[in-house]
Amino acid sequence: MASPTTVLVTGGTGVLGRELAGLLEDRAEIRVLSRRPPQRPGFVQGDLETGDGLAAALTDVDVIAHCASAADYRRPRRDVAQTRRLLDALDGARPHLVYISIVGVDRIPFGFFQAKLDAERLVEDSGLPWTILRATEFHDLVLMFLMKLARAPVAVVPRGACFQPVDVSDVAERMVELVLGPSAGRVRELGGPRVESMAELMRSYLTAAHRRRPVLKVPLPGGA
Numbered sequence: 001m002a003s004p005t006t007v008l009v010t011g012g013t014g015v016l017g018r019e020l021a022g023l024l025e026d027r028a029e030i031r032v033l034s035r036r037p038p039q040r041p042g043f044v045q046g047d048l049e050t051g052d053g054l055a056a057a058l059t060d061v062d063v064i065a066h067c068a069s070a071a072d073y074r075r076p077r078r079d080v081a082q083t084r085r086l087l088d089a090l091d092g093a094r095p096h097l098v099y100i101s102i103v104g105v106d107r108i109p110f111g112f113f114q115a116k117l118d119a120e121r122l123v124e125d126s127g128l129p130w131t132i133l134r135a136t137e138f139h140d141l142v143l144m145f146l147m148k149l150a151r152a153p154v155a156v157v158p159r160g161a162c163f164q165p166v167d168v169s170d171v172a173e174r175m176v177e178l179v180l181g182p183s184a185g186r187v188r189e190l191g192g193p194r195v196e197s198m199a200e201l202m203r204s205y206l207t208a209a210h211r212r213r214p215v216l217k218v219p220l221p222g223g224a
Contacts, residue, residue, distance in 0.1 A: 004029045007179055008061045008095075010048065010086065011068030015140055016100060019172035020065055020179075027180060033057055033068070046089075048082035054089035063096045065179050066123075076115040083119040087126050098178050099123045100171070101134045103164075103189050129183030135171045136164045136191040146205040150213055155206065157198040159217040165201075166192035
C-alpha cells in the first residue's frame with residue numbers, strides 16, 4: 001500500500017491555509033508550518049523570515065502548498081524574500097510546489113502585486129515541478145477594506161474600482177485538487193461569480209451593518 005502524500009502548508013494558520021489544511025486532513029499527511037513551537041499534532045516549526053527550521057520541516061515532503069503571504073503593503077518584497085528562503089531550504093529536494101497568487105499581478109502597478117509576480121517567477125525558475133493558481137480577493141479581505149473605508153462620516157470609495165470576490169472555501173477546494181494532482185504550470189484563474197463595483201459592495205455592507213453613510217466615489221490617481 002502506497003504511503004500518503006506528505007504536504008507542507010505554509011501560511012497554514014491564515015484564512016486560506018487553515019481551510020486547505022482542514023480539507024487535506026483525511027487525504028494526505030499534513031504539516032502546517034508555524035514560527036512558534038508546535039502546539040498540536042501536525043504542526044512543525046519553521047520561520048520564513050529567518051529560514052530557521054525550514055530544512056527540517058521540508059524533509060521528505062512531497063508537496064508544498066505555499067499559502068503564506070506577509071501581506072505587508074509597506075514592505076511588499078517580504079513575500080519574495082520568504083519564497084526565496086523556502087526554495088533555498090530545499091537543498092536539492094524536488095517536491096511539487098503549489099503557489100497561490102492574485103489575479104492581475106501582471107497588470108496592476110502596485111508594489112504588493114508586483115512582488116507577487118516576482119515570487120511567481122521564482123517558483124517558475126526554481127527547477128521544481130510547479131503549479132500556480134491566481135485567485136481574486138477573498139470576501140474577508142474585501143470586508144476589511146469596506147469596514148475601514150466606512151469609519152468616517154462619508155464612505156469614500158475609488159471610482160471605477162471593481163472586484164470579483166471569491167469564497168475562500170472555493171479556492172481551498174481547487175487547491176486540494178492541485179496539491180494532490182500532478183504539476184500543471186499556470187492553471188486557469190479562479191474568481192467569484194459576480195463582478196461588482198466598490199460602490200455597490202459598500203452599499204451592501206452598509207445595509208447589512210445597519211449603518212447610514214453617504215457613499216462618495218473619488219478617482220484613483222496614477223495608472224491603477
